[in-house]
Amino acid sequence: MLQDSVGEVTTHYHTLTRPVDLESGASLSDVIIAYERYGRKDNKNVILVCHALTGDAHAAGFHKGDTKPGWWNGIIGPGKALDTNRYCVIATNVLGGCKGSTGPSSEDPATGKPYGITFPGITIRDMVHAEHLLLEELGITELYAVIGGSMGGMQAMQWSVEFPAFVRRVICIASAGYSTPMHIAFGAVGRAAIMSDPDWNGGNYSPGKKPDRGLSLARMMAHITYLSDESMHTKFGRRLQKSEAFGYGFHTEFSVESYLQHQGEMFVERFDPNSYLYITRAVDYYDLTKNGSLTDGLAGTEAKFLIISVSSDWLYPPYLSQEIMLALSANGKEARYAEIVSPHGHDGFLLENAQLNYMVGQFLTPITVEDLMMHDPPSIRETSSIREAAELMIGHEINHLPVVLGDGTLSGIVTSWDIAKSVAGNFQNLAEIMTKDVITIQRSDSLRLAASLMEKHAISALPVVDNAGRVLGMLTSETLSLSEVLQ
Ligand SMILES: CC(=O)SCCNC(=O)CCNC(=O)[C@H](O)C(C)(C)COP(=O)(O)OP(=O)(O)OC[C@H]1O[C@@H](n2cnc3c(N)ncnc32)[C@H](O)[C@@H]1OP(=O)(O)O
Numbered sequence: 276m277l278q279d280s281v282g283e284v285t286t287h288y289h290t291l292t293r294p295v296d297l298e299s300g301a302s303l304s305d306v307i308i309a310y311e312r313y314g315r316k317d318n319k320n321v322i323l324v325c326h327a328l329t330g331d332a333h334a335a336g337f338h339k340g341d342t343k344p345g346w347w348n349g350i351i352g353p354g355k356a357l358d359t360n361r362y363c364v365i366a367t368n369v370l371g372g373c374k375g376s377t378g379p380s381s382e383d384p385a386t387g388k389p390y391g392i393t394f395p396g397i398t399i400r401d402m403v404h405a406e407h408l409l410l411e412e413l414g415i416t417e418l419y420a421v422i423g424g425s426m427g428g429m430q431a432m433q434w435s436v437e438f439p440a441f442v443r444r445v446i447c448i449a450s451a452g453y454s455t456p457m458h459i460a461f462g463a464v465g466r467a468a469i470m471s472d473p474d475w476n477g478g479n480y481s482p483g484k485k486p487d488r489g490l491s492l493a494r495m496m497a498h499i500t501y502l503s504d505e506s507m508h509t510k511f512g513r514r515l516q517k518s519e520a521f522g523y524g525f526h527t528e529f530s531v532e533s534y535l536q537h538q539g540e541m542f543v544e545r546f547d548p549n550s551y552l553y554i555t556r557a558v559d560y561y562d563l564t565k566n567g568s569l570t571d572g573l574a575g576t577e578a579k580f581l582i583i584s585v586s587s588d589w590l591y592p593p594y595l596s597q598e599i600m601l602a603l604s605a606n607g608k609e610a611r612y613a614e615i616v617s618p619h620g621h622d623g624f625l626l627e628n629a630q631l632n633y634m635v636g637q638f639l640t641p642i643t644v645e646d647l648m649m650h651d652p653p654s655i656r657e658t659s660s661i662r663e664a665a666e667l668m669i670g671h672e673i674n675h676l677p678v679v680l681g682d683g684t685l686s687g688i689v690t691s692w693d694i695a696k697s698v699a700g701n702f703q704n705l706a707e708i709m710t711k712d713v714i715t716i717q718r719s720d721s722l723r724l725a726a727s728l729m730e731k732h733a734i735s736a737l738p739v740v741d742n743a744g745r746v747l748g749m750l751t752s753e754t755l756s757l758s759e760v761l762q
C-alpha cells in the first residue's frame with residue numbers, strides 16, 4: 276500500500292429513501308448513490324469529493340486485491356490536504372454515472388430492464404441534489420468543504436448555489452462557472468461518435484454488443500483535450516510507435532496514435548456509452564450565470580472559496596477560473612485564487628499532487644486557537660493583591676488575568692472590569708472579585724468553537740488550558756475578530 280494511503284476501502288451503495296426531483300420536471304425513485312468514505316467516523320468535518328466527467332466514487336485507497344489506488348489518492352489520506360486524521364472524506368459517483376450510482380445502464384424498477392435512453396435527462400444540479408439527499412440520509416447536516424476538478428468543480432460550485440448554508444468551503448479546480456461553446460462542441464462530437472456507431476442501436480444495446488467503437492472514438496478525441504501541446508511534445512514527439520519508417524497506410528503508426536488508441540480501449544472497459552451521452556449533456560447545460568451574469572448567479576453563496584486553475588489547461592483555461600473569482604469578489608465573498616503551474620494541461624489536476632496538496636491544505640487547514648492565542652500569558656496567584664493584578668494588566672496592556680495555583684493550574688480569572696468593581700465595592704482581596712467557574716478552551720479547538728463559547732457565555736476571553744488544567748495561553752475576542760479580518 277502506498278504510504279499515507281487510507282489503505283483498503285470498499286464502495287457502499289445507498290438507496291435514497293426519497294425521490295430525486297429533476298430539473299427537467301421528471302422524478303427518479305429508488306436512486307442508488309455509490310460512495311466511499313475515508314477518515315473520521317463521526318460525521319464531523321465532512322469533505323465531499325466530486326469526480327470529473329468519467330470518474331467514480333473510488334477516490335482514494337485500494338480496493339481489495341488492487342494495486343492501483345483511487346484517482347485522487349495523491350491528496351486524500353493521513354497528513355495530506357484532505358487529511359483523513361482530521362476530516363471525514365466522502366466521494367460519490369454521480370447520478371447518471373455507471374460506477375454504482377443509478378444511471379442509464381441501471382435497471383428501471385418499473386420495467387426490470389435497463390433504462391437505456393428512457394433515463395430522464397439530468398443536470399449538474401440534479402447530481403448535487405442527489406448528493407445532498409445522500410448526505411442527509413447519512414446524518415450529515417453540513418459540509419466542512421466540497422471539492423472537485425473539472426465537472427467535479429462544477430458540482431462544487433453548484434453546491435454553493437443550491438445549498439449555501441450547508442457548505443462552508445468550496446474548492447473548484449480546473450473548471451468554470453458555465454460551459455463554453457467549445458465544451459459543448461467537444462461534447463457534441465463525442466456523442467455523435469457514439470450515436471453513429473451501429474451498435475448503439477438507438478441506445479438499446481446489450482452489454483455484449485456495446486457501441487465500443489463510437490465510445491472509444493469519443494474518448495480518443497476528449498483525451499486530447501485533457502493534455503497539452505507541450506505535454507504531447509514531451510510524451511510522444513513525432514516518434515513512430517513500432518516501425519522505423521512510414522507505412523504509408525492508415526493503421527496506427529505514431530506513438531501518439533498508439534496512446535490514444537490505448538486510452539480509448541481502456542475507457543470502453545470501464546464506461547457506459549449512454550452514461551457518456553447523459554453526463555456530457557449535463558455538462559453542456561451547466562450554467563451558474565443569472566441573467567447572463569455570474570456575479571448575479573453567485574450572489575447568494577455563503578461559502579469561502581478556493582478557485583484553482585491549471586496554467587496549460589486549454590479546455591478550462593485560467594480565464595474561466597478568474598471569471599469566477601471576479602464574480603465572487605464583486606459580491607464581496609471570501610475567495611482565494613491559485614494557479615497550478617503545470618505542462619500537463621487539463622488533467623494536471625489529477626497529476627500535480629505537490630502543488631494541490633499545498634494549495635488545498637493551506638486553505639482547508641483551520642486556524643486553531645493555538646495559532647491566535649497569547650502564549651504563556653501573565654498570570655497571578657489568588658493570594659496576590661488587587662493592586663498587583665491592576666499593575667500587571669497595565670504593564671502588559673491586557674484586560675484578563677488567569678489566576679493560578681502553585682502548579683500553574685487555573686483556579687480563576689480576573690478582568691479589568693472586576694478591578695473596577697472592586698474599587699467601586701471597596702473589595703480588598705482578589706478572591707472576592709475573581710471568577711472561579713472559568714470557561715476554558717484547548718489549543719487544538721477551532722476558532723468557531725471559541726467564538727461560540729464567548730457568545731454563549733457573554734465573555735471576551737478564554738484561558739487556554741491543557742488536559743491537566745495548566746494555563747497555556749489566553750484567547751480574547753479582540754484577537755478573534757482580528758483573525759476574521761486577517762484570515
Ligand atoms: C477526476 C476524475 O474523475 S478522474 C476520472 C477518471 N480518470 C480519467 O479520466 C483520467 C484521464 N486521464 C488519464 O487517464 C491520464 O492517463 C491520467 C491523468 C490519469 C494519468 O496520466 P499519466 O500518468 O500521464 O498516464 P498516461 O496518460 O501517460 O497514460 C498511461 C497509460 O498509457 C499507456 N501509454 C503511454 N504511452 C503509450 C503509447 N505510446 N501507446 C500505448 N499506450 C501508451 C501507458 O502504458 C499507461 O498504460 P495504463 O493505462 O495501462 O497504465
Ligand SMILES: N[C@@H](CCO)C(=O)O
Pocket residue numbers: 327328329330425426501622
Ligand atoms: N480526464 C478526466 C477529467 C475530464 O474532465 C475524466 O475523464 O474524468
